[in-house]
Amino acid sequence: MAAGERKNDHPSAEWTETARIRPGSSTRSRRSDVAIANLASAQHGVVTLRQLEGLGLGCRAVRHRAAAGRLRRLHSGVYASGVPTRDARWMAAVLACGPGSVLSHRAAAALWDLCPARSGPVDVTVPGRAGRSRPGIRGHCSHSLEAADRACVRGIPCTALARTLLDLASVVDRRALERAFDRAEALRVFDLAAIEDVLSRGAGRRGSGALRSLLREYTGATTTQSRAEERFLRLVERSRIERPRVNEWIALEDGGGYRPDFLWPREWLVVEIDGRSYHARRRAFRHDRRRDRRLALLGYETRRYDALEVIEEPDRVVTEVRAFLAARRR
Numbered sequence: 001m002a003a004g005e006r007k008n009d010h011p012s013a014e015w016t017e018t019a020r021i022r023p024g025s026s027t028r029s030r031r032s033d034v035a036i037a038n039l040a041s042a043q044h045g046v047v048t049l050r051q052l053e054g055l056g057l058g059c060r061a062v063r064h065r066a067a068a069g070r071l072r073r074l075h076s077g078v079y080a081s082g083v084p085t086r087d088a089r090w091m092a093a094v095l096a097c098g099p100g101s102v103l104s105h106r107a108a109a110a111l112w113d114l115c116p117a118r119s120g121p122v123d124v125t126v127p128g129r130a131g132r133s134r135p136g137i138r139g140h141c142s143h144s145l146e147a148a149d150r151a152c153v154r155g156i157p158c159t160a161l162a163r164t165l166l167d168l169a170s171v172v173d174r175r176a177l178e179r180a181f182d183r184a185e186a187l188r189v190f191d192l193a194a195i196e197d198v199l200s201r202g203a204g205r206r207g208s209g210a211l212r213s214l215l216r217e218y219t220g221a222t223t224t225q226s227r228a229e230e231r232f233l234r235l236v237e238r239s240r241i242e243r244p245r246v247n248e249w250i251a252l253e254d255g256g257g258y259r260p261d262f263l264w265p266r267e268w269l270v271v272e273i274d275g276r277s278y279h280a281r282r283r284a285f286r287h288d289r290r291r292d293r294r295l296a297l298l299g300y301e302t303r304r305y306d307a308l309e310v311i312e313e314p315d316r317v318v319t320e321v322r323a324f325l326a327a328r329r330r
Contacts, residue, residue, distance in 0.1 A: 032057060033070070040081040044088040044155065048095050049077040075136065086117060091156050093122035093137045100127045102150060103158040104140060105167045111153050112161055113187060114168070114180040125159065144201065148194070162194035170207030177214055182287065188254040228307030229261055229273045232317070235310070239318045241325065244271070250295065258291055260302070267328035270295060270302040271321065273310060301328065
């Protein structure tokens with residue numbers, strides 16, 4: 001160093017001086033930046049320290065890019081290559097929790113578009129070990145996160161829809177869960193078989209009771225639910241009308257489906273007995289009408305009776321059902 005010159009200790013100045021000494025270093029840096037951008041573009045603009053090391057970057061190179069604003073630290077060992085979006089923050093939270101982790105609970109529900117996204121910590125479930133929370137992440141652990149419980153939406157690992165509904169049932173009230181059910185049906189991603197499967201495997205899990213209760217209200221159980229339904233079935237049998245199938249599953253092309261109270265498959269006739277309370281009927285009104293329309297598109301005709309009609313006017317109900325069946329046969 002010549003007399004009177006003073007060495008600049010600023011890291012960026014040192015990096016610049018090193019680049020002058022090694023002319024090829026700036027070219028290598030640009031190539032590294034391109035490699036980082038390509039990797040990040042497949043992960044919503046997010047990369048991990050391990051992935052950066054895999055590209056040949058050492059800790060010093062990562063620190064330099066962070067100091068220069070070319071990388072932004074989101075979590076320990078996780079960086080954004082630009083201004084992070086909502087999806088980037090979800091992806092970063094999953095990557096920060098390690099292999100096998102998935103977005104879950106409210107965050108997964110928002111990713112599936114079942115509810116609005118919320119600010120605050122991101123829910124992530126970690127398999128087989130303690131789900132340690134950290135700044136910006138609400139950790140959950142699960143020893144029962146099977147392949148059927150996993151999905152990937154917009155490239156972000158998350159819980160499958162049925163598992164998301166089970167987890168959501170453990171952290172929201174019934175009305176919010178009902179809205180998520182309605183949204184799943186509107187998006188045509190509601191899958192009864194998958195929900196029944198996750199409930200059978202998650203017996204006793206928090207939220208399973210609320211989910212099972214709501215599922216019964218929306219789809220019916222495998223046996224008649226009320227005195228009116230039992231009365232209707234006895235009326236049909238005594239009147240020598242062909243016995244209907246009870247709670248028979250009708251599958252839809254999009255993977256969803258319904259279990260009507262009574263079904264005559266040859267005549268494509270469905271009969272529903274509404275024995276629910278006034279408030280339950282109000283909550284289910286839109287769901288029931290939407291279900292009727294979707295079944296009509298498949299060729300089914302739906303007839304609905306109030307519980308009091310079945311109990312107080314059994315002769316009229318039987319006469320009408322016989323007429324409906326005859327009309328369908330014609």
